[in-house]
Structures are given as C-alpha cells and as structure tokens.
Amino acid sequence: MDTYGKGIFKGLMVTAKHFFDSYLDDIKWWGKRYYTPEGLAHRSSKDAKGIFTVQYPEEKVPVPEEFRYIPFLVYDESETGEKTIRCTSCGICAKACPPQCIWIVRGSDPNTGRPVPQPAEFTIDADICMNCGFCAEYCPFDAIKMDHDYEIASYGRNLLNKEALMKPAKYYAEIRPLNNAREEAARAEKAATKAAKA
Amino acid sequence: MTTPAPITTQFDLAEKFPGTVSADARPGYAGWIVAPEKLTEVAIFIRDELGYDLLSSVTGVDYLAEGLMEIVYHVYKTSGGPALVFKAQLPRLDPVKVASLTPVWLGAELQEREIWDLYGIHFENHPDLRRILMWEGFDGHPMRKDWKEAFYDDEVKPFKSRWPEGKHAFAEDRSPFGDNVSFEAGFDPEKWTATDPEEALYATLKKYKTVVKDGIATDHILVNMGPQHPSTHGVFRAVVMLDGENVVSLKPVMGYLHRNHEKIGERNTFLQNMPYTDRLDYFNSMSNNWPYAMAVEKMMGIQVTERAEYIRVIMAELSRIQNHMILIGMLMNDLGAYFTPALYAFEERELILDIFEAASGSRMMCNYHRFGGVVRDVPAEALQKLKDLVFERLPGKIDEFDRLLSENEIFVSRLKGIGYLSPEDAIRTSMTGPMLRASGIPYDIRRADPYSVYDRFDFNVAVRYNGDLYDRYLIRIDEMRESIKILEQALRQMPEGPVMSVKPTYQVKVPAGEAYGRIESPKGELGFYVVSNGKPNPYRYHVRAPSFINLTSLEMTCVNEKIADFVAILGAVDIVLGELDR
Numbered sequence: 001m002d003t004y005g006k007g008i009f010k011g012l013m014v015t016a017k018h019f020f021d022s023y024l025d026d027i028k029w030w031g032k033r034y035y036t037p038e039g040l041a042h043r044s045s046k047d048a049k050g051i052f053t054v055q056y057p058e059e060k061v062p063v064p065e066e067f068r069y070i071p072f073l074v075y076d077e078s079e080t081g082e083k084t085i086r087c088t089s090c091g092i093c094a095k096a097c098p099p100q101c102i103w104i105v106r107g108s109d110p111n112t113g114r115p116v117p118q119p120a121e122f123t124i125d126a127d128i129c130m131n132c133g134f135c136a137e138y139c140p141f142d143a144i145k146m147d148h149d150y151e152i153a154s155y156g157r158n159l160l161n162k163e164a165l166m167k168p169a170k171y172y173a174e175i176r177p178l179n180n181a182r183e184e185a186a187r188a189e190k191a192a193t194k195a196a197k198a
Numbered sequence: 199m200t201t202p203a204p205i206t207t208q209f210d211l212a213e214k215f216p217g218t219v220s221a222d223a224r225p226g227y228a229g230w231i232v233a234p235e236k237l238t239e240v241a242i243f244i245r246d247e248l249g250y251d252l253l254s255s256v257t258g259v260d261y262l263a264e265g266l267m268e269i270v271y272h273v274y275k276t277s278g279g280p281a282l283v284f285k286a287q288l289p290r291l292d293p294v295k296v297a298s299l300t301p302v303w304l305g306a307e308l309q310e311r312e313i314w315d316l317y318g319i320h321f322e323n324h325p326d327l328r329r330i331l332m333w334e335g336f337d338g339h340p341m342r343k344d345w346k347e348a349f350y351d352d353e354v355k356p357f358k359s360r361w362p363e364g365k366h367a368f369a370e371d372r373s374p375f376g377d378n379v380s381f382e383a384g385f386d387p388e389k390w391t392a393t394d395p396e397e398a399l400y401a402t403l404k405k406y407k408t409v410v411k412d413g414i415a416t417d418h419i420l421v422n423m424g425p426q427h428p429s430t431h432g433v434f435r436a437v438v439m440l441d442g443e444n445v446v447s448l449k450p451v452m453g454y455l456h457r458n459h460e461k462i463g464e465r466n467t468f469l470q471n472m473p474y475t476d477r478l479d480y481f482n483s484m485s486n487n488w489p490y491a492m493a494v495e496k497m498m499g500i501q502v503t504e505r506a507e508y509i510r511v512i513m514a515e516l517s518r519i520q521n522h523m524i525l526i527g528m529l530m531n532d533l534g535a536y537f538t539p540a541l542y543a544f545e546e547r548e549l550i551l552d553i554f555e556a557a558s559g560s561r562m563m564c565n566y567h568r569f570g571g572v573v574r575d576v577p578a579e580a581l582q583k584l585k586d587l588v589f590e591r592l593p594g595k596i597d598e599f600d601r602l603l604s605e606n607e608i609f610v611s612r613l614k615g616i617g618y619l620s621p622e623d624a625i626r627t628s629m630t631g632p633m634l635r636a637s638g639i640p641y642d643i644r645r646a647d648p649y650s651v652y653d654r655f656d657f658n659v660a661v662r663y664n665g666d667l668y669d670r671y672l673i674r675i676d677e678m679r680e681s682i683k684i685l686e687q688a689l690r691q692m693p694e695g696p697v698m699s700v701k702p703t704y705q706v707k708v709p710a711g712e713a714y715g716r717i718e719s720p721k722g723e724l725g726f727y728v729v730s731n732g733k734p735n736p737y738r739y740h741v742r743a744p745s746f747i748n749l750t751s752l753e754m755t756c757v758n759e760k761i762a763d764f765v766a767i768l769g770a771v772d773i774v775l776g777e778l779d780r
C-alpha cells in the first residue's frame with residue numbers, strides 16, 4: 001500500500017512549480033515582463049508561465065484584426081474635407097441583423113420625394129446589438145464595419161445615431177489593414193471591369 | 199470506421215403494425231407516424247424488440263394550419279447507428295392528450311414536462327407533470343404558434359418597421375406597462391389572490407415525517423439549494439429533503455434564465471439563429487454552431503468544404519479541452535480546493551480563446567459557422583499558435599492536471615464511490631456524453647454515428663466503468679487526451695482550399711422538410727431539430743440540450759448521499775444554465 005499523502009505531495013509539486021515559476025519568470029524578464037508589448041506577447045504565448053494577469057487598464061491586450069464590437073459607418077473624406085458616407089440605405093444590414101437593432105430611414109429628394117441612396121436616419125440600439133458582425137459581413141458597399149473600441153461603458157442607453165456612428169475610412173484601414181486592402185483591391189477590379197465595358 | 203449499416207431503419211414498422219403505424223410521407227420528412235392510442239405499445243416494441251434503448255430527443259411541433267400537434271421522438275441504439283424517428287399526431291383541440299412515454303424511457307420525464315409547459319400537451323400517466331421552464335401560474339403555452347409575447351413586433355424577422363421607414367422606438371414604450379409583461383384580458387390586480395406556487399413542488403418530495411427513536415423525535419428537513427447559491431453554477435435550484443445529512447429526495451427546479459430561445463428562433467431567419475446558438479452553452483459556442491449548421495445543411499442538401507470540415511473539428515476539439523479543464527477546476531471549487539486548479543484551467547483556456555478570437559472575432563460568442571462552411575479561414579498567425587499549443591503545450595498541461603489531482607488522497611476520498619449511476623440507469627435516463635461513458639457505456643456520437651470527418655481519425659472512445667464521481671472526473675482527463683490525438687491528426691491532414699462551398703448570403707433557401715443535426719458536444723449530445731416550410735424562417739427550431747436532459751438522473755445519483763456531495767454530483771454533470779434554461 002502506498003503511503004498516505006503521496007498523491008497530495010505529487011500535486012503540491014505542481015503548485016510549487018507554478019509558485020516558483022512566477023518568480024523565476026519575473027526575474028528572467030526583469031523589468032520587461034509588464035507594461036511592454038513583448039512582455040504582454042510573452043504572457044499570451046505558448047511559453048507563458050508564471051503570472052498570466054494583465055494589468056488592465058494600464059496594459060491592454062492588443063485585439064486581433066477580426067475582433068468585432070459595435071458597428072460603425074464608414075465615410076470617405078475628400079481633399080476639401082467633405083464627408084461622404086458609403087451607406088446607400090439599401091437595408092440589407094437591417095434585414096440581416098438578428099436582434100433587429102438597426103433602424104434606417106431611407107433618404108428622399110426634398111423636391112421630388114423620390115428615394116435617394118442615402119440614409120436620412122441611421123440608428124443602432126447598441127445595447128441590443130449582439131456584436132454578431134452580420135451587418136458588416138453582408139453589406140455590399142463596405143459601408144458598415146465592426147469596431148475595435150470596446151471601452152464604451154456608459155450610464156445611459158447607447159442609442160447611436162448616424163453622427164455617432166460615423167468614422168473615417170482612414171480609421172477603418174488602421175484597425176483592419178488586411179481586410180481593407182482586400183476590399184480595396186476588389187473595388188478597384190470592379191471599377192476596372194466597369195470602365196472596360198463602358 | 200464505417201457507419202454501421204442501417205438495418206433496423208429498414209424494418210417496416212408499418213407492416214408490423216398495420217393500421218397503427220404508417221410511414222411519414224410528407225416531402226422532406228422521414229420516420230413513422232404512430233396512432234396515439236397505440237403509442238406505448240409501439241414504443242415498447244421499438245425499445246425491446248428493435249433495441250433502440252436510448253431516447254435522445256422528444257419535442258412538440260404545432261402545425262396550426264393543419265390543426266395538428268405533433269410529438270417527435272428520436273431514438274438511438276447505444277451500440278451505434280442512425281436514429282429511428284417516430285411521431286404521434288394529435289388533433290389540436292384542448293385538452294391535447296397523449297400517453298406519456300416516461301414509463302418506457304425515463305429520459306422522457308423532463309422533456310415531456312417541457313412540452314407540457316411550452317405546448318400544453320397533456321401527458322397521461324406522467325409521474326410529475328408540472329411546468330418546468332415557465333413559472334406556475336403563467337398564462338398560456340408560449341411555443342404555440344398563436345401565442346404572442348408582450349413585445350410582439352411582427353410574425354417573423356426582418357421586422358417591417360426597421361426599413362425603409364425605420365424611426366427608432368423603444369420596445370418597452372409599446373407595452374402599456376413599460377415592461378416585458380402582458381396580462382389576460384380583464385385581469386384586475388385588486389381581485390387577485392396569491393396561491394403558493396411552490397406547494398405543488400414541495401408535495402412531490404417525500405412528506406415530512408417524524409420518527410421517534412430512543413425517545414428522540416427526528417424530523418426530515420427541506421432545504422432549498424439555490425437559485426442563489428454558489429454551488430449551482432448559476433441560477434439553478436434544487437429542493438432537497440434531508441434526513442440528517444442524507445438526501446432522501448430531490449427535485450431540480452429550473453427556468454430562471456429561460457428566455458424562450460426556441461420562440462425567438464422561430465421568429466429569426468435561418469442565418470439569424472447562428473449567433474443565438476452561441477448563447478446556449480456559452481463555454482462552447484464553437485461547437486454549438488455546428489449541429490445547427492449541420493441540420494440546415496442537411497435540408498439544403500449542401501456539402502461543407504474539406505478544409506472547413508477540418509476547421510470545425512479542430513475548433514470543436516479545442517473547445518472540448520477548455521471545457522473539460524474548466525469543469526475540473528470548478529469541480530475543485532465545489533469541493534473546497536478553492537481556485538488554484540480553476541485558475542490553472544483558465545490559463546489554458548485563455549490561450550485557446552485567443553485562437554477563437556483571432557479566427558472568429560470573439561472569444562466567447564464565436565458565431566463562426568455558416569451554412570456550407572465557416573465564415574473565414576483561420577489567420578496564419580493563429581494557426582501557428584494553434585499548432586504550437588497542440589503539439590507543444592497542451593499535452594503537458596493535461597498531464598500536469600493529472601498529477602495535480604488524480605491521486606490526491608483527500609480528493610479521491612471525496613469522489614470514489616459517490617453518486618453512483620448504473621449503466622442501465624444511465625441509458626434509461628437518456629444520459630449522454632461523459633455521464634454515460636463514465637457508467638461504462640462506450641457511446642460517443644463521433645464513433646457511433648460519425649459525422650463530418652471523424653471517421654478519418656484514430657482515437658479511442660473514452661470509457662470508465664465505475665459510474666461514480668471519480669470516474670466522471672477521470673473520463674474528462676481521458677477525453678482531453680483523445681482530443682489532442684484528434685487535433686494532431688487533423689492539423690496534419692488539413693487540406694488547403696476554400697472554407698465555404700456556396701456563396702455567402704444572408705437569405706438562405708431551405709426546402710420544406712425536417713432535419714436533426716447532432717454532435718458529441720463536451721457535455722453530451724447536442725442536437726437541433728429544425729423544420730422548414732420553405733419560408734425564410736424555420737417553422738420549428740428545437741434544441742436538445744445535454745445540460746438539461748442530463749439532469750434526469752440527478753435525483754437518482756443524489757439519494758442516500760450526503761448533502762455536501764450533492765454539490766460535487768451536480769458539478770460533475772457539467773451544466774451550463776444558458777443551455778439548460780434556454
């Protein structure tokens with residue numbers, strides 16, 4: 001029969017290893033383990049040991065490109081500073097949205113009353129949004145995209161109107177460089193075929 | 199491994215029971231329709247003569263236009279093979295009544311209660327037919343097609359009010375009470391008198407009785423564990439009758455987190471349900487998407503690309519590893535080994551979730567599957583990390599868990615021989631997943647009825663034979679090791695190629711019919727029963743939740759154990775309230 005306590009001892013060896021690792025790793029990475037991008041990367045790599053804790057909010061884990069949080073509307077800025085929103089008010093995002101939190105009033109020409117491809121109002125009830133990303137996925141005009149900014153806690157309800165939702169194309173290119181490059185290439189190709197046809 | 203030949207599905211039940219059973223001839227449907235008066239007789243034949251011992255799923259469908267209520271049963275053999283599906287159709291005239299099949303398969307108990315609650319179908323001879331998800335005194339049966347919620351907006355999504363005249367309005371402003379409630383016509387709060395809603399519940403437990411022994415009178419006591427109790431992993435409640443410290447009888451009480459997931463699902467379009475499945479078992483959203491995608495893909499008749507199949511397998515197995523680690527960590531919390539193992543588990547889970555986040559965009563609400571594949575390929579960097587974890591880190595960490603706990607004498611004495619569930623009882627109560635396999639039944643859907651590309655991998659079905667808590671712990675370690683094996687093979691075999699077999703679209707066309715998709719989720723059999731009538735929204739959307747059905751045996755495993763062990767027994771079932779209450 002085994003000595004009573006052998007199993008406990010075996011387990012304690014594991015805890016002891018974790019305990020010492022937390023000091024050894026701190027010493028090994030002296031001064032660089034915390035509050036530096038390398039240190040943070042090390043702590044979420046396959047070799048991570050010791051303390052895993054991220055000192056939020058002083059330190060923030062960089063989010064991957066595909067990270068998605070609350071959508072925003074992309075606008076292009078001309079040299080004169082004029083903002084043109086990409087959205088054509090086609091309504092696809094409003095139809096695809098699972099909790100139905102996108103509300104769009106289609107724009108109309110004040111003279112003729114005919115619909116124009118511009119939203120008059122665009123509202124997202126961000127408290128109902130489930131961050132699924134469908135709106136960005138299925139928008140045919142690359143006009144609505146998912147944000148990376150997750151620090152949106154507030155005291156009231158987050159009812160976002162068109163102004164609050166608008167962000168420049170530059171910002172989009174910054175947070176999602178690969179996606180942006182791919183979409184730009186696709187748009188250029190489309191424009192080229194169109195030009196060739198004309 | 200090849201799929202066992204479906205011999206018995208060819209068994210002609212209609213020939214055996216002429217006039218009682220007929221083949222379901224509706225286009226897109228399969229299985230047998232059984233005359234309700236002969237249901238028990240046919241069920242016993244199916245169980246005893248044909249050998250379908252495991253009742254997997256029971257659910258109702260309200261065919262309002264046809265004036266019918268239908269009950270759909272999916273039964274399997276624990277030796278493997280495809281399902282036998284049979285149905286009973288009842289005229290939709292109150293009271294809708296049918297014989298309970300709980301005496302035949304005990305696993306029907308909670309599911310029939312759910313059907314009674316949500317559809318108002320009365321099961322005769324059911325041992326304890328009370329509401330289960332809705333509260334006592336709730337008005338109506340919400341899954342009926344003619345029942346409307348207080349926030350009712352439109353029959354189906356997309357709601358017409360959102361575009362092109364989508365002036366925003368808060369839903370609660372539309373309800374006269376400014377809240378998510380509705381009342382019967384003529385309801386007068388002044389005239390209402392309260393009745394104790396718990397009376398019926400307490401009456402189902404063994405009655406208080408006083409025993410006088412050696413001149414000392416001892417009484418039984420009734421204890422409510424939960425709904426606010428740290429051991430219940432959420433808002434779950436168990437009412438326990440105790441004799442001293444020993445459990446005499448126990449009733450699970452649930453529904454505190456009920457949000458009528460299935461009703462929402464029937465208002466949603468097919469694709470819109472995908473992110474909702476994430477919210478069931480929120481520890482495993484990566485594998486929750488899968489059976490739903492599978493069911494809809496079956497109806498659509500589309501294939502999934504090779505690469506996407508591998509990605510699905512890889513993500514599901516990673517999900518299983520982190521689920522089991524957390525389960526073990528939390529089980530230790532329940533037993534008093536406060537948080538050290540749990541935090542070790544969270545470290546590995548963090549690393550796994552990093553991969554989920556890079557691939558899907560979210561750590562917990564992945565929403566990764568689409569009909570025909572997955573939304574996007576795994577980014578190169580994440581794939582590298584995934585390989586590093588699988589080949590270099592996780593196997594060692596699983597061994598570390600094994601060393602940390604498996605032989606710890608205190609831990610072993612708390613688990614060995616506790617919460618025994620015999621193999622017969624495990625099958626009878628429709629256990630699936632680790633619960634069933636720890637009782638000695640090597641039933642794993644990945645092998646018994648292989649889906650996706652699981653037939654290409656060499657792995658063992660983990661099985662343990664003692665049926666106690668210790669085995670339920672050990673089997674999780676075994677399963678993690680098998681998952682690593684699968685992951686290693688999948689990563690080596692994974693071909694290049696597209697991850698979607700069809701053009702992505704938010705409007706999918708699903709031909710009329712029914713389908714049942716199921717996978718071996720970390721908690722057991724996760725199944726989705728979906729009915730389409732050719733419209734953009736599913737006509738019926740049902741979740742066969744392992745967390746829910748695995749509670750059928752809870753009382754059985756707790757009786758005669760100590761009340762302190764209840765906490766561990768419940769912990770080892772592995773429930774998640776999001777999935778349990780739906």
Ligand code: SF4
Pocket residue numbers: 086087088089090091092093094104138139140141142143144
């Ligand atoms: S954001 Fe895109 S999908 Fe939505 S209305 Fe505008 S153009 Fe259409």
Ligand code: SF4
Pocket residue numbers: 070071093096097098099100101102124128129130131132133134135136
């Ligand atoms: S992310 Fe999803 S829930 Fe949020 S607005 Fe877009 S479609 Fe709707």
